[in-house]
Amino acid sequence: xxxxxxxxVRERYGKIALTGNSDCCCMPGECGTxxxxxxxxxxxxxxxxxxxxxxxxSILGVGCGSPTRFTCLQKGEIVVDLGSGAGIDAFLSxxxxxxxxxxxxxxxxxxxxxxxxxxxxxxxxxxxxFRKGDIEKNIPVEDDSVDxxxxxxxxxxxxxxxxxxxxxxxxxxxxxxxxxxxxxxDREVSAQDADAEQWCNCIDGALTxxxxxxxxRNAGFHNVDILDERTYMDGDKTGNRKITSLTxxxxxxxx
Ligand SMILES: C[S@@+](CC[C@H](N)C(=O)[O-])C[C@H]1O[C@@H](n2cnc3c(N)ncnc32)[C@H](O)[C@@H]1O
Numbered sequence: 001x002x003x004x005x006x007x008x009v010r011e012r013y014g015k016i017a018l019t020g021n022s023d024c025c026c027m028p029g030e031c032g033t034x035x036x037x038x039x040x041x042x043x044x045x046x047x048x049x050x051x052x053x054x055x056x057x058s059i060l061g062v063g064c065g066s067p068t069r070f071t072c073l074q075k076g077e078i079v080v081d082l083g084s085g086a087g088i089d090a091f092l093s094x095x096x097x098x099x100x101x102x103x104x105x106x107x108x109x110x111x112x113x114x115x116x117x118x119x120x121x122x123x124x125x126x127x128x129x130f131r132k133g134d135i136e137k138n139i140p141v142e143d144d145s146v147d148x149x150x151x152x153x154x155x156x157x158x159x160x161x162x163x164x165x166x167x168x169x170x171x172x173x174x175x176x177x178x179x180x181x182x183x184x185x186d187r188e189v190s191a192q193d194a195d196a197e198q199w200c201n202c203i204d205g206a207l208t209x210x211x212x213x214x215x216x217r218n219a220g221f222h223n224v225d226i227l228d229e230r231t232y233m234d235g236d237k238t239g240n241r242k243i244t245s246l247t248x249x250x251x252x253x254x255x
């Protein structure tokens with residue numbers, strides 16, 4: 001299942017990167033509503049003025065929260081964005097940490113990386129770099145080296161959430177923070193019942209809120225706080241499961 005799911009995820013997001021059509025993919029509301037990527041992005045809490053200041057081609061409407069709103073980034077900080085897609089949160093972060101800081105976006109889908117790098121190049125972002133990696137296996141970033149890790153609607157797509165949170169814990173500096181937006185469900189699907197398509201739709205890979213938080217704690221994080229919580233999908237498309245969007249902050253203990 002793991003490899004099959006990963007291949008499907010790469011295929012799905014590769015297509016979205018090439019076509020810009022994200023209809024039906026982890027978006028709020030029903031599939032086929034025709035919400036533009038910008039409308040879908042505003043609906044999940046992004047600041048319109050901040051969105052106007054980043055490359056418009058980085059806005060695909062495939063997030064489920066707005067982690068950068070809660071990250072309180074300072075000039076000079078080093079930030080990693082996991083599952084960076086076309087770069088929306090990486091560019092928002094880069095504008096906040098300015099040229100004395102640095103943002104590293106990580107993605108496993110070649111087409112997304114290409115799109116994100118093109119966005120950076122064409123818009124003169126010298127403080128952003130996009131690296132290829134599988135975030136649950138090995139985030140290509142040194143141990144204890146970053147101030148903040150952010151992620152938007154990605155960890156639900158991984159097949160081992162605990163390993164992903166362990167990787168995040170490894171790369172954060174002591175005292176560093178993780179702020180992730182993600183989807184959780186009121187009823188998990190077992191590995192053998194999971195459907196690869198529904199996994200790509202951010203539904204079948206979702207954990208319950210309790211097991212999500214437990215995985216964060218088991219990875220070694222402290223001070224786990226829910227910063228935002230909103231109903232995301234409720235209905236047929238989810239097999240009657242309720243899908244909730246959470247934004248969670250957790251901190252790596254100081255040594
Ligand atoms: C729903 S999209 C979100 C993209 C971006 N965060 C945004 O809000 O626009 C999920 C992204 O995560 C990437 N992804 C999924 N699983 C991954 C993994 N295990 N390692 C690295 N990237 C992954 C996909 O390629 C895709 O670009």
